[in-house]
Amino acid sequence: xxxxxxxxxxxxxxxxxxxxxxxxxxxxxxxxxxxxxxxxxxxxxxxxxxxxxxxxxxxxxxxxxxxxxxxxxxxxxxxxxxxxxxxxxxxxxxxxxxxxxxxxxxxxxxxxxxxxxxxxxxxxxxxxxxxxxxxxxxxxxxxxxxxxxxxxxxxxxxxxxxxxxxxxxxxxxxxxxxxxxxx
Amino acid sequence: xxxxxxxxxxxxxxxxxxxxxxxxxxxxxxxxxxxxxxxxxxxxxxxxxxxxxxxxxxxxxxxxxxxxxxxxxxxxxxxxxxxxxxxxxxxxxxxxxxxxxxxxxxxxxxxxxxxxxxxxxxxxxxxxxxxxxxxxxxxxxxxxxxxxxxxxxxxxxxxxxxxxxxxxxxxxxxxxxxxxxxx
DNA sequence: CCAGTATACGGAGTCATTCTCCGTTTAGCA
DNA sequence: TGCTAAACGGAGAATGACTCCGTATACTGG
Numbered sequence: 026x027x028x029x030x031x032x033x034x035x036x037x038x039x040x041x042x043x044x045x046x047x048x049x050x051x052x053x054x055x056x057x058x059x060x061x062x063x064x065x066x067x068x069x070x071x072x073x074x075x076x077x078x079x080x081x082x083x084x085x086x087x088x089x090x091x092x093x094x095x096x097x098x099x100x101x102x103x104x105x106x107x108x109x110x111x112x113x114x115x116x117x118x119x120x121x122x123x124x125x126x127x128x129x130x131x132x133x134x135x136x137x138x139x140x141x142x143x144x145x146x147x148x149x150x151x152x153x154x155x156x157x158x159x160x161x162x163x164x165x166x167x168x169x170x171x172x173x174x175x176x177x178x179x180x181x182x183x184x185x186x187x188x189x190x191x192x193x194x195x196x197x198x199x200x201x202x203x204x205x206x207x208x
Numbered sequence: 209x210x211x212x213x214x215x216x217x218x219x220x221x222x223x224x225x226x227x228x229x230x231x232x233x234x235x236x237x238x239x240x241x242x243x244x245x246x247x248x249x250x251x252x253x254x255x256x257x258x259x260x261x262x263x264x265x266x267x268x269x270x271x272x273x274x275x276x277x278x279x280x281x282x283x284x285x286x287x288x289x290x291x292x293x294x295x296x297x298x299x300x301x302x303x304x305x306x307x308x309x310x311x312x313x314x315x316x317x318x319x320x321x322x323x324x325x326x327x328x329x330x331x332x333x334x335x336x337x338x339x340x341x342x343x344x345x346x347x348x349x350x351x352x353x354x355x356x357x358x359x360x361x362x363x364x365x366x367x368x369x370x371x372x373x374x375x376x377x378x379x380x381x382x383x384x385x386x387x388x389x390x391x
Numbered sequence: 392c393c394a395g396t397a398t399a400c401g402g403a404g405t406c407a408t409t410c411t412c413c414g415t416t417t418a419g420c421a
Numbered sequence: 422t423g424c425t426a427a428a429c430g431g432a433g434a435a436t437g438a439c440t441c442c443g444t445a446t447a448c449t450g451g
Binding site for chain 1: 426427428429430431432
């Protein structure tokens with residue numbers, strides 16, 4: 026890639042992180058272009074769709090999600106507590122920017138989405154956590170990771186769109202966790 | 209209200225029902241105006257916001273929700289089965305038009321929304337059903353109707369946005385129901 | 392029945408946003 | 422240093438929300 030192209034690419038991603046933080050993931054792309062001092066054409070050449078740009082922005086998350094999952098797998102606290110912490114981390118992650126939960130959760134399981142691979146990271150991290158407890162027989166075995174991601178994602182979407190606080194989210198997650206335990 | 213205004217009002221609502229069915233609840237309002245043979249100005253005078261129009265469109269539902277709730281309260285089938293049927297009806301209702309679940313669920317509990325009163329109908333119907341089982345002591349008492357509506361709504365939003373089939377929805381509802389039972 | 396007026400109409404027009412097209416510029420190479 | 426593929430960027434087309442205001446008309450009181 027040409028040096029100027031690389032520079033613009035990086036500048037766009039950096040600006041996108043800023044703008045998404047300020048205005049949510051549905052922020053006008055042209056504003057990102059303007060603030061990155063590039064033309065709209067340049068932005069769209071690098072990132073044909075909004076999701077392609079989101080994909081580039083997410084890269085930094087991946088590691089943190091993996092770490093949270095590692096913690097959950099390693100922790101010897103009670104199941105309920107471990108799951109609550111893990112799901113909270115999951116929700117916090119995808120909710121960092123307004124509109125994020127909807128973006129991730131509706132792309133989940135859709136292999137044609139530009140952010141599919143990032144969703145897979147989430148799904149697989151969740152799978153590792155669930156596997157640990159499935160192994161112990163403390164959670165039900167008939168629900169797969171994708172489905173759990175969707176339910177948790179649903180909670181995140183509602184919390185995001187209705188502007189709920191963390192307490193409300195935790196309470197809803199508690200219900201879902203109880204639904205996963207036993208059986 | 210002047211006779212011509214009434215006629216236009218009715219024509220707009222009828223057309224909106226059609227267009228929402230075809231294109232979802234985010235369909236262009238100008239298209240509704242065009243197809244109803246009125247100017248955009250007329251549509252916006254009658255319904256200042258999209259939600260005001262949705263509110264008018266919903267009127268026909270209310271009775272059906274009440275009926276489904278009545279059935280759930282009266283049924284002597286097992287809890288799990290009754291709840292599954294009720295929640296399925298709830299989800300089906302708000303998911304009738306694409307984009308519906310998000311509209312309803314994010315307005316739920318927000319008394320400033322034009323469709324708040326309709327959301328209250330949903331919430332109260334759900335409350336009646338929950339109350340019956342709370343009385344029997346078969347479901348947990350520490351989760352209120354609003355919260356349950358949000359969790360179920362979250363499932364509906366995800367199913368709607370990801371285009372999931374009914375089996376997937378039912379499976380997710382099953383998890384939530386298990387989370388509500390006991391304790 | 393008719394005139395006067397409040398009410399309602401409707402579409403042209405503005406604004407915001409997405410996305411494209413294409414003439415211009417430039418990095419990197421031979 | 423000159424050539425060319427690569428990249429740029431902004432004008433502008435397309436879509437959709439929403440407003441403004443000149444025009445038309447349904448009602449009412451005489």
